[in-house]
Amino acid sequence: MPRDPDRTRAKILAAAVTEFAANGYAGSRIDRIAARAGANKRMIYHHFGGKQDVFEAVLADRLTTESATEDLVRLWMHEALERGDGDIVGLAERRRLAVAQVESVRTAQGEGALPNDLDPSFLAMARLALDVFPLAFPQLVRVYGDNGATSNEFREAWTGFLQDWYKPRERSRAKPRLKLDRDGVARAATRPGQPRRP
Amino acid sequence: MPRDPDRTRAKILAAAVTEFAANGYAGSRIDRIAARAGANKRMIYHHFGGKQDVFEAVLADRLTTESATEDLVRLWMHEALERGDGDIVGLAERRRLAVAQVESVRTAQGEGALPNDLDPSFLAMARLALDVFPLAFPQLVRVYGDNGATSNEFREAWTGFLQDWYKPRERSRAKPRLKLDRDGVARAATRPGQPRRP
DNA sequence: CGTTGGAGTAACTAATTAGTTACTTTGTCC
DNA sequence: GGACAAAGTAACTAATTAGTTACTCCAACG
Structure with a gap:
């Protein structure tokens, strides 16, 4: 299978959305995101930086939608609990x-x-x-x-x-x-x- | 200072309320609860069982109040995120x-x-x-x-x-x-x- | 071609953390 | 007063986990 950094990044992001929506920041595991994305853990650090950066990328990616889905609401809750109302991503x-x-x-x-x-x-x-x-x-x-x-x-x-x-x-x-x-x-x-x- | 198991238990519970409201289940630390309670970590296991049991005790203790305070709402959020609507404590x-x-x-x-x-x-x-x-x-x-x-x-x-x-x-x-x-x-x-x- | 840098891998590390072991102290009941 | 169980302590363990090291692979560009 050919290399495709954009696709890898996207797969990691999608896996991270699921992971963070389900488990929150503290409960989420980098290894689990990597596994679900079918990517090497090291790639997460390569493409995003660290756990915190992945979390922010997830928030920026998924925090805006027309209708409130369950995943979105869970992310809003985690956002509120972790970050309060300071430094709102994608304001x-x-x-x-x-x-x-x-x-x-x-x-x-x-x-x-x-x-x-x-x-x-x-x-x-x-x-x-x-x-x-x-x-x-x-x-x-x-x-x-x-x-x-x-x-x-x-x-x-x-x-x-x-x-x-x-x-x-x-x-x-x-x-x-x-x-x-x-x-x-x-x-x-x-x-x-x-x-x-x- | 004299021994007082009830007081110790109460101090642990109070510290746990603060810890869990602030950090959720995954983000909370048993050591931190012990430190805040001024008790030995072992006492938490002695009086409650394990981390999960402390969490449940916190929910049972604090999940019912007349008015919605910030701590209570945070606990409700953590409760919803961790446990959904199954097995509601203190129903x-x-x-x-x-x-x-x-x-x-x-x-x-x-x-x-x-x-x-x-x-x-x-x-x-x-x-x-x-x-x-x-x-x-x-x-x-x-x-x-x-x-x-x-x-x-x-x-x-x-x-x-x-x-x-x-x-x-x-x-x-x-x-x-x-x-x-x-x-x-x-x-x-x-x-x-x-x-x-x- | 060959070299250069980003994409990707596997194995490791250092720190953290829930839970335990093995012990001492204290109050209480006979 | 001594036996006994509950209350309490300190140090340890085993597992987990974010982040790293030290590599290989590949593709594009000259």
Whole structure:
């Protein structure tokens, strides 16, 4: 197989994304990244420098996406835990995306799909917070209800709830989506219109 | 100084809370916990078992509180990253607290302080999500605006925004709290009524 | 061609770290 | 008062792991 430094670098980066998303900085292993990339460990130092540099490269590569996927949210969490809000990697690019999202909120407000008397920047952040929460804190979802955060039941119920909240004027029938059982524990009701398989 | 196993155990646990909140599981060091506790490392194994057991003891001890503090949120993040939503420690106690919070949401709905046509369980979770977000993802707050998540400016603006959103009927004047500067980057305006020191 | 420098490999090192061993001290109960 | 178990200490071990050394290989360029 022919040499191809760019491909090697890319394979290492991809392996590092997986490793760091799964294990965080301290929990990640250079050897494991090398193994998964099918590359020699020495190549990581050759192409990136050191562990810290690989981590930063991962952040720079993957920290900006339209929709919040599980891997991305985990990287955000690791970023926050390791680095706080100082020295944000790829800030300019990320701001550009944020501004675009604020813009789309503004449009939605114009169309009556979102409350138009709230600040669009904060509203965009709030939407992000509510989207990210179940991915970031699945155990808290389980504390408030029985359905796992990744289950279809929960996802649909949560999306429905958010839509009702976002569009306060048009609250149609919107009756409780959860009911409490005898122990006072929340349980998702099947969504209306959702076929239940027998 | 007299022997006091309970006190030793408590000191170790307190040191472990700090260590794990700061560094997560993989990043935490048994030696550091021992040093901070002023105890011998061996005592950690004596009183708890192993590193994993100390971690679980920390989770059980600190995972339930009324208000979300920074340490608690960091522990929640580490818990989610390390353990996902399986095998939740102290589930019963945490559910009890969640139910109480849902109850207080229900009361607030009755008083008109919260929209009364939304499911109280989901509304309680949403409030938690919005409270926790700035503590969990300070870097994203910085992407959407200039004020740090811990600054008074941000905290007050965020609280104000949430109150306006929670009480949709009584939206008073509520004009944008953020304005975009020439780069399209959000900036918090000083809150009305907030004295600005010269 | 041949030489030069980046790409790649294998084996090593130095440090760190969870967990243990083998021991001493202390309080308590008879 | 002495026996016994729990509380505590210091030094050790075995494994892991980031980073290095000292090489070989290959391709392009003159």
